[in-house]
Structure formats: structure tokens, C-alpha cells
Amino acid sequence: MNTILMNSNKKSTGIAALVAKNEDAILADWNREMAGSIRRSDLIKDSDLRAECAQFLRLLKDGLETGNVNFQSPTWDKTREMLSDLSRTRAAQGFTPTETASFIFSIKRPLFTQARDDAKGNGEVLAEQMWIITELLDAMGLYTTEVFQKSREEMIRRQQEELLELSTPVVKLWDGVLALPVIGTLDSARTQVVMESLLQAIVQTNSRVAIIDITGVPTVDTVVAQHLLKTVTAARLMGADCIISGVRPQIAQTIVHLGINLLDVTTKANLSSAFALALKKLGITFVRETQKS
């Protein structure tokens, strides 16, 4: 182990010690720092915020005590977990990424103040401690921003999925017959959502036949065609038959050119012929009432 590293370790344990000695003072100072623009008392209660600060400071102290100041190492796993949770919660509550990261950055001044008082004029020690603190807190602040971004992306994706489900309603045409009229382009994500809601609907409504109508779909590529095939196969495994209706001439050509095997799948030109077939499969016939004269 080289001397620079050893000294870093010693300095970091030194910081841990001064944190331990002055925990309350640092927390009070930190709270004052945050009282400015980033406090957002409309989004988070005082007591909750104070609890978070106390928890973070404790984790910071624990990590510093080990002497390992590399934020990527397993030493800081618990801290990363706490910050990850914090960041996600903040994102959901409506904080901005800056406000979230500022939770971390605003502890810098309180820590520097304590370190300066503790250093008692020893400039070199103070400089090193400030450097360690800066590097560590910067890494943490950036980390919260990363997690924030990821959780926002997840949220948007979930909302998109919900929208997709709403935009492709499953319709019960008859007792035992479902129809899924798909409108617009089908991408991989949408097809998967559609597939899952159809299969769920089959179970819930006890429908033996499901008609997937793609009249409103302008193009179908290999990926989507494969997803449709998977849907049909999955429905079959569950005990329901699928009929694909409304296959446009262009799509029929694409399917053949792509070499997709649709021999196993029943296709019909339009929804009404598909419905007629469905009723036939279920053994249902309609009888016209004779007119009473």
C-alpha cells in the first residue's frame, strides 16, 4: 500500500472522528444550509428530512471510518442504497434533480467548517480533508442525479404502458369471444403490452376465442409478426384459439416475403368473417324468428 493511500485512510478516519464528535452541530448547520431554496417544505416534512439527514451522516461516518474513500467500492453499498431510495422517492414526490443533489452538496460547508475548527491552523491536514470530502460528496451527488434520471425514465415507461393498455381495449363480442381491435403502428413494447392484456382478458372472461383485428395497422415487421405469433401460441397453450383478422394486402406480402410461417394461424379478411368463424367454433348459430302474420 503506497503512502498516499495510507495517508488518505488516516485522514478519512480523522474526518470520521470529527463527524462523530460534532454530529449534532453538523446536523444543525446542515439544516440551516438547506433552509434556503432547496428545502421544499411543501414536499417533505421537517421530521422526515431531519431523519434522512441523521441517517446519511451516520452512513457517511461509518464509511469514512473504514478508510476506504472510493465511493464505487462495496464499503459504500449501504450508502448507495440509501441514496438510491432517497433519489427515487424525491423523483416521485416532484423534486427537481438539482434539489435532490443539493441534499448532498449542502452538507459541504458544515463539514468544512468543522474540519477547519478541528484542524487548528494545520493547513495541510485541512486541505487534504476538504479534498476527500469534496471528492466523496461530489460522487454521491452525481450518483443521486443518475438514479433520479433512471427512475424518471422508468416512470415514463410505466405511464406509456398504461396508455398503451388504455388505447387497445379488449372487447367482448359474445359469451366466449373476445376481440382486440388494434389501431396504429405496433412496436415491440406495445405488442407485448397488448399480448399480456389479451391473455389476461381471456382468463377473466373465460373466452375460448380471441380475434386480433389488425385492419388499423398499416405495417407489420418481423418483430411484430413474431410477437403476434407468440400471442397466438400462448393463447393456445392456455386453451383458447386466436384468429387474426384484417390482414391488409401489404402486410400479407410482407409476411410472405419475410418467410414467416402463418400456416398454424387462422386468418380472416375482416372482423365479421372472423366473428362468424368464432361462433361456428363455439357451436353457436343464430336462428331468425319466423314472422307472425
Add this chain to the structure above:
Amino acid sequence: MEKIPILKMGEFLLVTIQVDMHDRLALNLQDDLTRMISKTEAHGVLIDISSLDIVDSFIGRMLANIANMSRVLDAETVVVGMQPAVAITLVELGLSLTGVRTALHVDAGMELLRVALNGANGSKAINGSAATKDDYGSNFE
């Protein structure tokens, strides 16, 4: 030793799988089932997997084996109640389960069996079997 119960429901046998299956249990089930089919001369077997939230290749192979063995003993097998998430996963896994009929639930399965046994032989062909049935369900060699 735990065994999976096989119930007689009219002319059919019903097996409900609710536990995590392992080798010994699966082998026992296959043994018991083939013996019961012969003993009761049942022509249909229903396997209810509506409680299974996982079907891996092991279970898949077991189901296919049961279907094949039953067929040799002149009984049709219907697997009922597969959960959607399981179906999606099986398709992704690439398990085709050809030769295994399916239905949404036990009642639908029984109806399927009755149609298969009484009516003209419909949708799925019986693989490689030399025996054929006439309308009354008896065998020709």
C-alpha cells in the same frame, strides 16, 4: 411419501397439480396414472395446472410424457388452466408441447374430451397411432 391424488370424474380422470414437483413425485404420478387408466379404462385425463405459477422444461416434459403414455393406453389428455404469465414464458422458452391439448378450465376440458371421443375427430390429429375409432369409441386394429 407424498403422492398426487388422481380423482375419477365420470369417465375421466382428474389430476390437480398444486405443489412444486420434483423427480420422484413426477415419476410416481406417471406410474399411478398409467395404472389407473388401465384399471378404470378411462378414455380421458384432465391435468389441472391452474395453481402452477411456474412451468419449466421439466414439468413440460412430464406433461408431454403423460399425454403420450395416455394416448398409447387409448386415453386423451387435456391440460387445463395454464396461467397467462406461464404461457408467455413457455413460448419464450421455446417449449412447444405439441401433442398436448389444452383448455381454459376443467369444464372446458371435459367438453373437449367428450367432443373428441364422441364426435368426428376434429382439430388435432393423433400422432402415429395405428388404432382408429369409430363413432362409438371402440377400437379397430
Add this chain to the structure above:
Amino acid sequence: MAVTSSESLPLASEPDIVSIRRRVREISARLGFTLVDQTKVVTAASELARNTVIYGGGGVVQVESLNGPRVGLRLIFEDKGPGIPDIELALRNGFTTGSGMGLGLGGAKRLVNDFEIISRVGEGTKITVTRWK
């Protein structure tokens, strides 16, 4: 990648396959996976665990919860078994519902997002799979 929790489970015999299915189900549910994704990762775990027990002569699986920035579940299957001579072939092989072995690695691969395999004949096999939320 923050590994929130990591545990090592033995894969010596069949009951262990059932245990690891339950554990992966618990963890993936806790991590908030959708039902379909849970089913996929549990099924993949069952396949790979079975391979480890039956073809690998037993081994271990490391189960890691990943919680930041991305949430996911990582499984590392290791055995000191005979190894797989032709990995390409094993990945291509599907299942046969009748007889026939088929490690079904290709199938398991489709159920996860990341799939990595290291195998040396006579030394053993290590398969790392990850399913992201």
C-alpha cells in the same frame, strides 16, 4: 452497480432447485418486477439450477439484488462439472418434449436480459444471467 444484497445458495440436489425458485420469486417480487418478468426469471433460474444439479454434478448459485441506478436481479450459477464442449450448439439447442436431454440454454437465454457463459471441459461451468426491472 450497487449490489444491495447477495446470497449464496447450494445446488446439490433436486430440493435445492425448488428452494432457489422460491427465493428468486421472493426477491423479484420484492424488487417490484411485473408478474410476467418474475415468471421469466424464476423459470430461467429453475432451468439453470437443474442443469447445475444434474449435468454439473452440483454447485452453487449466487443471487444478487441490484439496486442502483438500475434495478435488477443477477444469478451466477457455478459448478465444477464436466463443462460444455460445444457452447454454440448448446445455445442453439431447444428442447424436445419427448426423450432427449437438451440443456435448453437457448431458451433460458431468451428469458433474461444479459447472459454470459464460461465453460471449460473438465473444469466446470459458470453462467451469469441478469434480468432488469
